[in-house]
Amino acid sequence: MPTSDHRRCQLVAIPTTVIWEERSVLARMATSYLSSRDLAHVGYPRVVQHQPSIRHNRRVKITGDPTGAHKRWLSRVALTALWWTLALLFVLPLLWMISTSVKNDAQVYHVPPVWLPWPVRPQNYLEALRVQPFGLFFLNSLQYSGAAVLGELVSCSLAAYGFSRLRWRGRDVLFALCLATMMLPDQVTMIPLFLIFRALGWINTYRPLIIPTFFGSGYFIFLLRQFFLTIPTEFSEAAHIDGATELRIFLDIVLPLAKPALAVLALFEFFFTWDNYLGPLIYLDSTHLYPVALGLQLMQSSFVEKLIWPYLMSATMVSIVPLIVLFLLTQRVFVQGIAISGLRG
Numbered sequence: 001m002p003t004s005d006h007r008r009c010q011l012v013a014i015p016t017t018v019i020w021e022e023r024s025v026l027a028r029m030a031t032s033y034l035s036s037r038d039l040a041h042v043g044y045p046r047v048v049q050h051q052p053s054i055r056h057n058r059r060v061k062i063t064g065d066p067t068g069a070h071k072r073w074l075s076r077v078a079l080t081a082l083w084w085t086l087a088l089l090f091v092l093p094l095l096w097m098i099s100t101s102v103k104n105d106a107q108v109y110h111v112p113p114v115w116l117p118w119p120v121r122p123q124n125y126l127e128a129l130r131v132q133p134f135g136l137f138f139l140n141s142l143q144y145s146g147a148a149v150l151g152e153l154v155s156c157s158l159a160a161y162g163f164s165r166l167r168w169r170g171r172d173v174l175f176a177l178c179l180a181t182m183m184l185p186d187q188v189t190m191i192p193l194f195l196i197f198r199a200l201g202w203i204n205t206y207r208p209l210i211i212p213t214f215f216g217s218g219y220f221i222f223l224l225r226q227f228f229l230t231i232p233t234e235f236s237e238a239a240h241i242d243g244a245t246e247l248r249i250f251l252d253i254v255l256p257l258a259k260p261a262l263a264v265l266a267l268f269e270f271f272f273t274w275d276n277y278l279g280p281l282i283y284l285d286s287t288h289l290y291p292v293a294l295g296l297q298l299m300q301s302s303f304v305e306k307l308i309w310p311y312l313m314s315a316t317m318v319s320i321v322p323l324i325v326l327f328l329l330t331q332r333v334f335v336q337g338i339a340i341s342g343l344r345g
Helices: 025-033 037-040 066-101 125-130 134-165 171-183 186-200 206-216 219-229 233-241 246-256 260-277 277-282 294-300 308-329 331-343
Strands: 009-012 019-022
Touching: 025 186, 025 219, 037 125, 066 206, 066 308, 125 308, 134 171, 134 219, 134 246, 134 260, 134 294, 134 308, 171 219, 186 277, 186 308, 206 277, 233 260, 246 331, 260 294, 260 308, 260 331, 277 294, 294 308, 308 331
Parallel strands: none
Antiparallel strands: 009 019
């Protein structure tokens, strides 16, 4: 019972709960903020919680649904088997090309097919590269692809910045027209472009293949615009307050934040130009200007009597090595840019 000097609370301890006989405001505050030693210091009895005896505990057995767990396990196994099957179907042509590149002629036409040839002929690679000047073809492809990537990066990034970060009259209409160009197939514009470039005297040069990239591509402009829209406008507003121009904001703020999207654009354009066959076939006549794609076709046509498939597969393997290495080195940035640019906006 409370005394006249100050109020005390008597505690009754049970195994898991402490019950207060009299709950005053001071007692509730002490319970929330003071430890048992502090309570004893101000005159309250020390709080002691008793743990229940282990002897009285009963072991509870929890039983699940074995049928449901078995079904989930079977579904995971089936899904894993499906993914492995699809992966094998995609990798199978590459494995066959690698196998054929180290075979001899007899093993190529053997029935049933030989997947693991013996003896292995790694010298096919050196002999195949001597059939045509593939070193020159590789150099031409690197120059052509590098210039095209640079043109797309410069033009598409500037256009995407204007469509996403600036407000001006007719912006949405012009962006719709830009997207409409994606609906035109290359076969529709092939002849008009050839006539224009022939009138300019650009045939048998790389100008028809490189200069159009500096005017942008509808797909890449759309890709970068969607990424630029995810960048907070507060960055640009703060830079405007500090007196930065739009070009300074574009170069120092937007482009560093858009590295994943720019990497995706560069990889896509490099892959396209490296494998481009139709464009160089239309505009290039001299053999010393051929890229790798035309070099492979020239090598195939050079075998008049009989096509030597191991040589062709060896040269093809060498031609795709730069693409595989580039993708492996930039895989993380590539996937990140695809996820951000493709799913947002």
